[in-house]
Amino acid sequence: MFATVTSDCIECGACEVICPQVFRLNSYEIAEAYMNPVPQDAEKSTKEAAKSCPVAAIILE
Ligand code: SF4
Secondary structure, three states, X not given: OOEEEOOOOOOOOHHHHHOOOOEEEOOOOOEEEOOOOOOHHHHHHHHXXXXXXXXXXXXXX
């Protein structure tokens, strides 16, 4: 599974809190998915982060 964050991100930080193994705010304070492909043991929390994103900015493939 691959995760990407679109420019719709509003920098709320929720994904980083839910799944720090995959998401982080970068130096511009916009979330990025820095761990691709998503490690198997992080797939559940990655999906949870995507569901929790208030602007649906996390795309999973
Ligand atoms: S949860 Fe969504 S809006 Fe919030 S930082 Fe992550 S990608 Fe951005």
